Amino acid sequence: AQSVTQLGSHVSVSEGALVLLRxxxxxxxxxxxxxxxxxxxxxxxxLLKYTSAATLVKGINGFEAEFKKSETSFHLTKPSAHMSDxxxxxxxxxxxSGNTGKLIFGQGTTLQVKP
Amino acid sequence: xxxxxxxxxxxxxxxxxxxxLECVQDMDHENMFWYRQDPGLGLRLIYFSYDVKMKEKGDxxxxxxxxxxxxxxxxxxxxxxxxxxxxxxLCASSPPPERGRGGNTIYFGEGSWLTVV
Numbered sequence: 057a058q059s060v061t062q063l064g065s066h067v068s069v070s071e072g073a074l075v076l077l078r079x080x081x082x083x084x085x086x087x088x089x090x091x092x093x094x095x096x097x098x099x100x101x102x103l104l105k106y107t108s109a110a111t112l113v114k115g116i117n118g119f120e121a122e123f124k125k126s127e128t129s130f131h132l133t134k135p136s137a138h139m140s141d142x143x144x145x146x147x148x149x150x151x152x153s154g155n156t157g158k159l160i161f162g163q164g165t166t167l168q169v170k171p
Numbered sequence: 172x173x174x175x176x177x178x179x180x181x182x183x184x185x186x187x188x189x190x191x192l193e194c195v196q197d198m199d200h201e202n203m204f205w206y207r208q209d210p211g212l213g214l215r216l217i218y219f220s221y222d223v224k225m226k227e228k229g230d231x232x233x234x235x236x237x238x239x240x241x242x243x244x245x246x247x248x249x250x251x252x253x254x255x256x257x258x259x260x261l262c263a264s265s266p267p268p269e270r271g272r273g274g275n276t277i278y279f280g281e282g283s284w285l286t287v288v
Contacts, residue, residue, distance in 0.1 A: 065211065092279075099175070099261060099279035100214075146213060158204060158229070159277055161214040 058083045060149050062162035070170050075119075075134040077165050079147030082128065087149040089130040090159065091121055094144045103145075106130060117141070142169045174198075175280035177262050183286045190249040192283050194262030203245035204263040204277065205229075205237065214261065220245055221267070252287045259284050 063078040081087060088107050092100040104115025111123040121132045130147060144166050148159040178193040196203065202221050206214040206229075216229030218237040226237050234256060238246045245264075249256055265277040 062213075090277075097282075099281045100263075101279075102276050105276065148214075158202075158216055158219050159214075160216075161206075163211055163213040 058087060058149050058151055058160050060147050060160055060162035062145075062147050062165050064165055065163060066166045066168065068168040068170060069137045071139055072136050075132070075137045075141065075167065077132040077145050077147075077167065079121075079130045079132065079162060080128055081130065081147075081149050083149065083151065085151070086123075086125055087151050089121075089123060090148040090150070091115065091119070091130075091132050092146045092148060093117075094146065094164075096143075100146065103132070137167075137169045139169050139171065142167055175262055175264050175278050177260075177280040177283045179283050180281065181284045183288060184249075184252050186253060186287055188249075188252050188287075190252050190285065190287075192247040192249075192260055192262075192285070194245045194247070194264075194280055195243050196245075196264040196278070197243065198264065198266075198278075199242065200264040200278075201242070201267045202265045202277075203239065204265075205235075205245065205247045206261045206263065207231065208259040208261055208282070217247065217260075249285075252285075254287050257285060257287045 059082045061080045090105045091103040094100050104113045106123045114120045119134045146164050147162040175196045204219040205217045208214050215231050220226045220239040236248045260283045262280040263277045
């Protein structure tokens with residue numbers, strides 16, 4: 057069965073510092089991978105997705121993620137944090153077979169950005 | 172832009188009440204989903220539907236049912252609400268993945284906060 061693990065339920069960085077949010081997946085076949093962001097009292101917004109093209113994926117708001125098959129990881133990074141990046145971030149996987157498109161989510165990581 | 176609309180943002184219901192959460196999408200998507208979000212647990216899939224009148228159980232279907240009579244509308248039903256169903260509920264929709272691919276984005280609504288007292 058597929059699963060997703062996000063290491064660290066809370067991450068705190070200073071404004072301007074590197075943001076690194078970790079995600080590892082468990083799957084016999086590399087799945088499709090997604091990062092979503094949720095701002096307070098809102099739904100989820102897609103940041104970026106990996107669908108077997110380039111392993112380095114660029115998303116919105118300056119975020120990017122690199123798919124590493126050998127490490128079964130899909131960590132999210134941003135070179136310089138902004139106060140507006142404070143939110144909850146979810147990593148998700150979807151298996152390659154089947155046609156329903158359902159996602160399996162990690163537990164989420166809350167990003168705090170300090171001035 | 173794709174729009175997924177959840178009609179009720181905040182609800183307070185009594186234990187034992189029947190609760191309906193409504194979701195409408197405007198992009199003619201075949202697939203629709205109901206997730207539940209709880210702190211520390213992420214999002215868990217309750218039910219999904221891949222066509223009108225078609226539905227499948229997700230990971231936590233107990234205590235819930237769904238209805239999809241029209242393509243654009245997917246309703247979540249709590250037959251007899253209980254306090255452990257107090258949560259944030261998120262509806263989502265997506266087009267069907269292309270054959271052999273699957274990166275289609277799933278679009279989410281704003282969420283419905285349900286409190287059962």
